[in-house]
Structures are given as C-alpha cells and as structure tokens.
Amino acid sequence: MTPKTTPRAAARLRLTALAVLPVLAFSAACGSGDDGAGGARKSEDIASVPETAAPSPSTKADGGPSTRPAGKSAFYDAQLAYVRCMRVKGGYKDYPDPKLSGHLDWAKVDEIASRPGQMEAAKGGKNGVCVTELQKVMLAEPERDQQKDYESMLAHATCMRDHGVSRFANPTMSGGNAQPGGDPNPASPTIDSHSPVYKAAREACATKLLDGLDGMQ
Incomplete structure (x- = not known):
C-alpha cells in the first residue's frame, strides 16, 4: 500500500480480502507480531469474552470489548475475536467495540488508521497479525442483499x-x-x-x- 492510500481506501480492500488473506496469514506466521502501535503480548493473554453484557461501554483492562448483545451470533463473536486481536496483538488499545449488529464502527477505525504509522489498523494490523481473525469475520458475516x-x-x-x-x-x-x-x-x-x-x-x-x-x- 502506498503512502497516498487513505484509511477509507484501505477499508474498501475488504471486498477482495478473502482472496488474499490466506497468503497474508502465512506471511504473518513467519513475521513479527509487534505492530509498533503500543507493543504486543502473547496470544494466550487474550481474555475470554464474558457471556453477559457489562454495564459500561468502556474498554476493559484485559483488552476485551465491554459489551455484547443479548445472545450469541457467529458474526458478532468473530468480530469480538478480531477486535481483541487488534487491541492485544496489534497494539491498538483504543480499537472500538463492534456495534451490536456485529459490524465495526468504521468512523472510529478510520480515525485510528489516519494516525502516522497506523494505516494497518484498517486492514488487519501490521504484517497481517490479525488477518486470520479478519478472515473468520468475513466468512461469518450474514449474506447481504x-x-x-x-x-x-x-x-x-x-x-x-x-x-x-x-x-x-x-x-x-x-x-x-x-x-x-x-x-x-x-x-x-x-x-x-x-x-x-x-x-x-x-x-x-x-x-x-x-x-x-x-x-x-
């Protein structure tokens, strides 16, 4: 991606990401997990998602989103896993909670990705550290009209x-x-x-x- 590419342009690349994510995931496995945006921790440190919604919309200290809808959905749960990965392994500690629909808040993601050196926030993290989780999100997304x-x-x-x-x-x-x-x-x-x-x-x-x-x- 060239320096001229905007966060919104990076977001649009999701349309073809299913074709390239397996390659990126392989590359990420051979590379470093440090995104340079706040450090990284081992994947084992990602906390499990609570079964009930927390009363506060703020980010919890363990890196997991603080809220979830009443009831499970594969898409929402996959998005939770991606958000946790971006916060913990990617180092984007203020990566936003998904909406109750399961979709990301792209206005907030774009704001993070517009910061110097953080363009990868819009496409799975530096060196594809979270592309496996992103691929699972796209595979789990309900079919659209x-x-x-x-x-x-x-x-x-x-x-x-x-x-x-x-x-x-x-x-x-x-x-x-x-x-x-x-x-x-x-x-x-x-x-x-x-x-x-x-x-x-x-x-x-x-x-x-x-x-x-x-x-x-």
Whole structure:
C-alpha cells in the first residue's frame, strides 16, 4: 500500500480480502507480531469474552470489548475475536467495540488508521497479525442483499455529489455483487477526504448507507 492510500481506501480492500488473506496469514506466521502501535503480548493473554453484557461501554483492562448483545451470533463473536486481536496483538488499545449488529464502527477505525504509522489498523494490523481473525469475520458475516446494498451506496454517492464532492463515483454491479463507488482511483486518491467540504458531506450523507457499508465508500 502506498503512502497516498487513505484509511477509507484501505477499508474498501475488504471486498477482495478473502482472496488474499490466506497468503497474508502465512506471511504473518513467519513475521513479527509487534505492530509498533503500543507493543504486543502473547496470544494466550487474550481474555475470554464474558457471556453477559457489562454495564459500561468502556474498554476493559484485559483488552476485551465491554459489551455484547443479548445472545450469541457467529458474526458478532468473530468480530469480538478480531477486535481483541487488534487491541492485544496489534497494539491498538483504543480499537472500538463492534456495534451490536456485529459490524465495526468504521468512523472510529478510520480515525485510528489516519494516525502516522497506523494505516494497518484498517486492514488487519501490521504484517497481517490479525488477518486470520479478519478472515473468520468475513466468512461469518450474514449474506447481504446485494441489490439493497447497491441502492444504498448509489443514494449515498448521489448525496455526496449534491453536497459538493463532485468526483464521488457511483457504485457498480459486477457478477451480481455491489461494488462501492467513491474515489475513482482509491490507490492514488483524487478526492481530499480531509477537506471541510468532504467531511461535511459525509456527515450529511451518513444515513444513506446501510449498516456495514460505512467503511466501503
């Protein structure tokens, strides 16, 4: 990934991550687990997830998220494991709890990834330290309605242009799957995601995106 790649562009790489994560996981097994973002501990130190919700939404001292929905779901539990890995092995101690839906809060993840030297927070940690957990998350995610996702992203793209981000591209459909729009060239961005106009547009258009799509475009 080049230095020009934004956290949001990194998040969009999740669309093709299933094809490359096994390779990254193998590379991570041969490399260091230290992400350089606060140190790392052995994986055995990851605490088990409690069966009941804690009253406080804050991060617990053992690195595990403090809340969980009433009842289990494979997707949510897989996301908990990924969050714990990013906090403990990745060193991102303020990595956000997943939403009750199981999806990550990508606004908070993007904020962490925008810090100097922490771009990997958006894609599994440095050297792929948490790619195995990320792969399990994507495999456990419930099947989405691709047509509804496309319509949601199209409404969002239209809203972004209406609010001054003229280059914001529409999503597309490919092989029955919705592909996000946004920056026409995410690997070398032409849209300034840090500009006041862009930030104002994102805030105004946030409700257009269905849950789980906020990190896609």
